[in-house]
Every structure is written in structure tokens, then in C-alpha cells.
Amino acid sequence: MLQGHQSWQFENKPVIISASSVVGPDESEGPLAEEFDIGHGDLMIGQKSWEQAEKKLLEDAATHAIERANLTKEQIQFYIGGDLMNQTISNGFAARTLGIPYLGVFGACSTSMESLALAAHIVNAGSAKYVMAGTCSHNCTSEKQFRYPTEYGSQKPPTAQYTVTGAGVAIVAPQGEGPVVTRATIGRVVDMGITDPFNMGAAMAPAAVETIGAHFRDFCITPGYYDLIVTGDLGQVGYDIANALFEKHRFPIGETEYKDCGLMIYDRTKQTFVNSGGSGCACSATVTYGHLLKQLKRGALNRILVVATGALFSPLSFQQGESIPCIAHAVAIENGGGST
Amino acid sequence: MLQGHQSWQFENKPVIISASSVVGPDESEGPLAEEFDIGHGDLMIGQKSWEQAEKKLLEDAATHAIERANLTKEQIQFYIGGDLMNQTISNGFAARTLGIPYLGVFGACSTSMESLALAAHIVNAGSAKYVMAGTCSHNCTSEKQFRYPTEYGSQKPPTAQYTVTGAGVAIVAPQGEGPVVTRATIGRVVDMGITDPFNMGAAMAPAAVETIGAHFRDFCITPGYYDLIVTGDLGQVGYDIANALFEKHRFPIGETEYKDCGLMIYDRTKQTFVNSGGSGCACSATVTYGHLLKQLKRGALNRILVVATGALFSPLSFQQGESIPCIAHAVAIENGGGST
Numbered sequence: 209m210l211q212g213h214q215s216w217q218f219e220n221k222p223v224i225i226s227a228s229s230v231v232g233p234d235e236s237e238g239p240l241a242e243e244f245d246i247g248h249g250d251l252m253i254g255q256k257s258w259e260q261a262e263k264k265l266l267e268d269a270a271t272h273a274i275e276r277a278n279l280t281k282e283q284i285q286f287y288i289g290g291d292l293m294n295q296t297i298s299n300g301f302a303a304r305t306l307g308i309p310y311l312g313v314f315g316a317c318s319t320s321m322e323s324l325a326l327a328a329h330i331v332n333a334g335s336a337k338y339v340m341a342g343t344c345s346h347n348c349t350s351e352k353q354f355r356y357p358t359e360y361g362s363q364k365p366p367t368a369q370y371t372v373t374g375a376g377v378a379i380v381a382p383q384g385e386g387p388v389v390t391r392a393t394i395g396r397v398v399d400m401g402i403t404d405p406f407n408m409g410a411a412m413a414p415a416a417v418e419t420i421g422a423h424f425r426d427f428c429i430t431p432g433y434y435d436l437i438v439t440g441d442l443g444q445v446g447y448d449i450a451n452a453l454f455e456k457h458r459f460p461i462g463e464t465e466y467k468d469c470g471l472m473i474y475d476r477t478k479q480t481f482v483n484s485g486g487s488g489c490a491c492s493a494t495v496t497y498g499h500l501l502k503q504l505k506r507g508a509l510n511r512i513l514v515v516a517t518g519a520l521f522s523p524l525s526f527q528q529g530e531s532i533p534c535i536a537h538a539v540a541i542e543n544g545g546g547s548t
Numbered sequence: 549m550l551q552g553h554q555s556w557q558f559e560n561k562p563v564i565i566s567a568s569s570v571v572g573p574d575e576s577e578g579p580l581a582e583e584f585d586i587g588h589g590d591l592m593i594g595q596k597s598w599e600q601a602e603k604k605l606l607e608d609a610a611t612h613a614i615e616r617a618n619l620t621k622e623q624i625q626f627y628i629g630g631d632l633m634n635q636t637i638s639n640g641f642a643a644r645t646l647g648i649p650y651l652g653v654f655g656a657c658s659t660s661m662e663s664l665a666l667a668a669h670i671v672n673a674g675s676a677k678y679v680m681a682g683t684c685s686h687n688c689t690s691e692k693q694f695r696y697p698t699e700y701g702s703q704k705p706p707t708a709q710y711t712v713t714g715a716g717v718a719i720v721a722p723q724g725e726g727p728v729v730t731r732a733t734i735g736r737v738v739d740m741g742i743t744d745p746f747n748m749g750a751a752m753a754p755a756a757v758e759t760i761g762a763h764f765r766d767f768c769i770t771p772g773y774y775d776l777i778v779t780g781d782l783g784q785v786g787y788d789i790a791n792a793l794f795e796k797h798r799f800p801i802g803e804t805e806y807k808d809c810g811l812m813i814y815d816r817t818k819q820t821f822v823n824s825g826g827s828g829c830a831c832s833a834t835v836t837y838g839h840l841l842k843q844l845k846r847g848a849l850n851r852i853l854v855v856a857t858g859a860l861f862s863p864l865s866f867q868q869g870e871s872i873p874c875i876a877h878a879v880a881i882e883n884g885g886g887s888t
Contacts, residue, residue, distance in 0.1 A: 209675045213625060214649040216675050257868060285553060286734055293862065294634040296654045300860030304737040304873040309554040311662060311734060312860070312875075314636045314652040322651060326666070333673035335549045335556050394626055394651060397644040520640030520652070522633065528597055533644040535652075 212426025232373030316518030376493025409446025443485030552766025572713030656858030716833025749786025783825030
């Protein structure tokens with residue numbers, strides 16, 4: 209199933225038989241509010257800490273996706289997940305609750321598509337009947353871990369992004385009702401020397417463009433093959449840079465529609481606190497598993513390429529003067545299993 | 549290639565065509581010193597920080613393994629790796645240096661076998677020609693991140709373990725000279741309620757026993773099939789608990805030899821500072837890729853099962869009063885590809 213140098217073609221057509229998206233209060237007031245399965249009115253989700261709240265979002269999304277597939281958690285053979293927390297505790301503790309054999313992954317905000325690519329790979333190879341992929345993030349756990357104590361309410365530059373509170377989960381199976389995962393391209397780390405953690409969009413945009421280019425090279429197709437190409441969480445700054453890079457490299461992105469999940473999830477004219485747009489593992493996960501899969505089901509879209517982007521730095525690497533290495537993983541999801 | 553509920557049989561016999569192990573000063577004075585490929589006399593490895601030193605260990609092991617396989621890094625299609633650092637920066641930054649398409653994983657000290665299982669899975673499925681799996685840890689980066697500022701020199705209880713400074717890397721290919729990865733079992737999270745981060749062996753032992761039991765159930769074989777079963781880093785405390793659990797569950801472990809990498813890498817009678825034994829991602833990785841693969845090559849061993857154990861907690865989850873969720877992943881490595 210290898211295609212080109214860094215891509216997989218899933219010829220056995222693994223199906224996303226079920227998915228779920230759970231979000232917090234700000235996402236429940238954004239333009240996609242109606243698309244998410246569960247929206248919470250407060251950031252604590254009835255828990256005692258933000259960390260427990262983040263884990264609860266993930267557990268709820270997983271439980272909901274499993275129920276929607278008419279399965280029990282005992283039938284899910286592998287759970288692939290990760291998050292932004294140190295030692296990915298949200299997923300580790302959720303995997304304890306769920307009791308499903310667990311493969312932890314870390315790709316920062318690219319985790320959504322890294323986990324989906326691996327889930328599709330395992331199902332396509334005949335190595336499982338049901339595999340679950342999921343990820344989550346929480347605005348307050350990220351703020352306190354990556355930036356400043358949340359209570360400071362420190363001001364941010366307009367290039368900053370706002371971490372999505374939410375979780376997204378998908379269940380992949382060899383057959384069933386639903387869109388098909390047709391292809392995946394695994395990204396390389398790209399680092400253009402940006403050291404400002406309040407400008408992640410600029411840091412991540414070149415990684416997205418690199419993976420999108422590799423995808424089209426490996427499969428010998430052009431952007432026009434897809435109805436929509438969507439990046440994970442570049443925000444306005446990164447989105448503009450990505451467009452400029454496409455133009456610079458004479459890449460025919462104009463053949464198709466190009467959007468960014470970080471620009472879709474909030475209304476930046478009203479929710480001005482999000483600055484450049486949404487970010488976090490849950491950004492691409494909730495927009496993909498909430499909104500985009502429903503657009504595929506409605507027939508408003510038929511072929512999409514989701515390119516989740518991640519910044520692989522830590523507060524410590526930043527403090528030690530390192531720049532921000534970034535990565536992007538691309539997964540194609542199609543109605544009817546694609547044409548190739 | 550699914551076998552039982554949570555295991556894979558690699559019927560296409562993916563081969564470990566090359567491996568490398570790099571260690572620090574304490575490991576270079578232990579009983580396996582001669583087995584490691586590179587031994588460093590100081591903890592800084594010529595770098596400016598311990599974090600850079602940890603990354604350098606991994607880069608050196610990767611470069612050495614690639615050269616030993618007569619390959620260039622451009623020929624390696626996927627790199628699967630992770631480590632203990634927040635946001636797994638050692639691997640993220642090494643993936644930047646190497647430029648290989650990168651799948652980040654996190655299983656704490658079980659990362660060694662999680663990455664090898666996934667590498668073997670990808671090669672077995674025909675999804676790559678060369679896949680590299682690797683991990684690393686450094687005593688000082690772990691001390692400062694998980695325990696106390698290193699300069700304190702705080703005293704430890706005898707149940708504590710000593711994080712191995714080192715890195716281990718393996719390259720898996722569809723054919724070639726070397727031992728074969730024949731099977732893998734992916735673990736569930738097991739949490740027996742232990743909250744003491746200075747007693748990780750006790751926390752992790754039940755996860756190891758759970759995965760070993762699942763492995764033999766899934767494949768309908770008994771421990772006597774293997775010449776050696778080796779756990780990752782239970783240390784003396786966890787090793788004794790694992791043995792007691794085998795006995796309690798009437799598990800016929802006595803049919804085969806059972807060891808623990810954390811007890812093999814140091815001489816606890818002379819290196820008393822290691823207390824209960826070695827730990828860290830590099831513990832099972834360096835003992836497996838350094839010592840055990842050489843024992844397979846010499847014919848001293850023919851069939852081994854490596855059961856890497858990991859504690860999926862963080863300092864924050866500990867501070868918030870959570871117990872320590874643990875996991876173990878098992879990978880079988882055999883001369884000649886096994887009999888099944």
C-alpha cells in the first residue's frame with residue numbers, strides 16, 4: 209500500500225463508521241456550533257480541574273462514537289490517541305477508563321490526522337476490525353502549560369491563536385456505512401527558524417505546504433482532485449503564508465477550495481479574543497469529525513484532504529532558545545471510496 | 549495479520565536489518581558495557597545542555613544504525629519514535645535533523661516496543677521498505693523534569709529506579725540479514741492505585757503481567773516457546789511482584805527464563821545508586837538493541853519476547869492526586885522467523 213516515498217494508498221477502503229465531536233463554550237458560540245454533537249456551557253465540564261475536564265471531553269466523545277456505531281468498548285481492538293499535555297495524560301487516563309489496548313501518539317496538533325492515518329493503516333492491513341482514533345485539547349490546560357498562569361489574563365499579540373476546548377473521535381472499520389479513508393501522507397519536520405510561540409501559524413505553514421506538495425507528488429494527482437483541502441490550525445497568519453507559498457512554488461491550489469479549521473471554528477469578527485484563529489489538537493479533530501464528515505454525508509463535499517499541522521516544541525525548548533520544528537500529516541476522506 | 553483480540557502476527561517476516569545502542573557513563577560501567585555500540589564518558593556528550601545531549605544520543609544511534617545498514621537517511625521512509633520529555637522534544641528535534649517522515653509516539657518507557665511493533669506492522673503490510681524505530685532517555689533530563697532539581701542530590705527510597713542515559717534504534721525491512729519480528733501484543737492501561745512515583749516497578753508490574761498473559765492467550769502458545777521473556781524496567785521491586793503475580797495466576801512462566809532489562813544494565817552490588825534498577829525509555833531499548841540482538845546473532849538465544857513497560861503519568865497528574873496508569877507492549881524477535 210506504499211505510494212511514492214511517504215504516502216499510503218488504502219486500497220481496502222477502510223470506512224469511518226462513526227465519529228463524535230464534543231466542544232466547550234466558545235466553540236458552542238462559533239459558526240459551526242450546530243455541527244458538533246455535544247456542546248458544553250462551561251469550561252469545567254462538571255469536573256474538579258481543567259485537566260479532568262479535558263479528559264472528560266475525550267471520554268465523552270469516545271463513548272458517544274462507540275454508541276453511535278452500535279458497538280461496545282470491548283469490541284474496539286485498538287485506541288490510537290494523543291494530546292498536547294505533558295506525557296499526553298488526557299489520553300493515557302482516558303485509555304485507563306476505556307480499557308482498550310492503547311497506542312499513544314504525539315504530533316502536537318497534527319495528532320488528529322496522525323492517529324486517523326495509523327487507524328486506517330491498521331484496518332486496511334487486516335490487523336483489526338475496529339480501531340478508534342481520537343484527540344482532545346482544552347484552552348485552560350494549554351494556557352497554563354504552554355503560556356502564562358491562566359489567571360494573569362496576559363495580553364496577546366494579534367498573531368496568537370486560541371486553543372480549542374474539545375475532543376474528536378473516529379471509529380474506523382473494514383466495511384460499513386460512511387466515508388472512506390483513501391490515502392495518507394506522513395510529514396517531515398520543517399523548521400524555518402521561527403522562535404515566537406505566539407506566532408505558531410507562521411511556524412507551521414511551511415510544514416503544511418511541504419506535506420501537501422508531497423501528497424500530490426506521491427499520488428500524481430493535482431489539487432483539483434479534491435473538493436476541499438483544509439489545514440488544521442494555521443489561523444489567519446499561517447493561512448496567508450500558506451497561500452503565498454503555494455503561489456511562490458507555482459502550486460495549482462487555485463484548482464480547489466482551500467480552508468483552515470482554525471478560521472472555521474470561531475467567528476473572528478465577534479470572538480475577537482481568538483486573535484489569528486483556533487488551534488490545539490481538538491481544532492482539526494472537531495471540525496473534521498463534526499462539520500466536514502457531515503458535509504460529506506450531505507453530499508456538499510465528496511473528496512477532502514485534511515492536513516493537520518503540529519508544532520513539536522516545548523516550553524523548555526523555547527526557553528533554551530530553540531526554534532519551533534513543525535510537521536503536518538495529510539489524510540484523504542472520500543464518499544464512495546475514491547476513483548483510484 | 550490480526551491474532552486474537554489485541555495482537556498481530558507478522559507473517560511476512562519483517563527483519564531487523566540493523567540496530568544501534570548508545571549509552572552514557574554509568575551504563576558504560578555496567579555488566580553490558582561491551583555490548584553497546586557507543587559509550588560516552590560524560591553526561592553532556594559534548595553538548596551545552598542535558599536536553600541537547602539526549603537528542604545527540606538519539607541522532608548518533610540513528611546515524612550509526614543507518615550506516616550499518618549501508619543506507620542513507622533519504623532511503624528510510626518513516627521514523628517512529630518518542631521519549632519521556634514533555635512534548636517528546638528529543639525525538640521531534642532529532643526528526644528535524646534526520647529529515648525522515650516522522651510518526652511521534654508516546655508510551656513512556658514502553659515506547660521502545662510500541663515503536664518497534666508499529667515499524668514491523670508497516671513493513672509487514674508492504675507500506676514501506678525501510679522503517680526506523682527509536683527512543684532515548686537521559687538521567688539528568690528525567691531527574692529535573694520528573695523529580696527534583698538535579699543539583700539538590702535528594703535522597704531516594706530503595707524502591708526508586710535510575711533513568712538510563714542512552715538511545716536505541718532499529719531499522720526494519722521486508723528482507724535482509726537479521727532476526728525477524730514475528731509478533732506483537734498491544735497493551736491495555738492497568739492501574740492498581742499506586743501513587744508513589746518512587747515505586748514505578750510496583751506500579752508497572754501488573755501491566756507487564758497483563759500483556760504477557762494476553763500475548764499467550766492470543767497466540768495459543770505457552771512461555772516455554774521463548775528462550776527468554778524480558779520486561780523493560782521493573783527493577784527488583786517490580787520483578788519480584790511480577791513473579792508473585794505469575795505464581796498467583798498459576799501462569800507457567802517457570803517454563804522459560806524471565807529477566808528484566810532494568811536489572812541487567814547495572815551491577816546493583818557496585819552501582820548502589822541505581823537502587824531498584826534501571827528505568828527510562830533507553831533501558832529496554834539499549835538492552836534489546838545492544839545486548840539481546842547480539843545474543844540472537846550468537847545463537848545464545850533464538851526466540852525472545854520483549855515486554856516494554858511504561859508509566860503514563862505526569863508530575864501534574866501526580867500533584868493532583870491521581871494514581872499511576874501503566875501499560876506494556878510485547879514484541880517477539882526470533883532467529884529464522886519463528887515456527888508458526
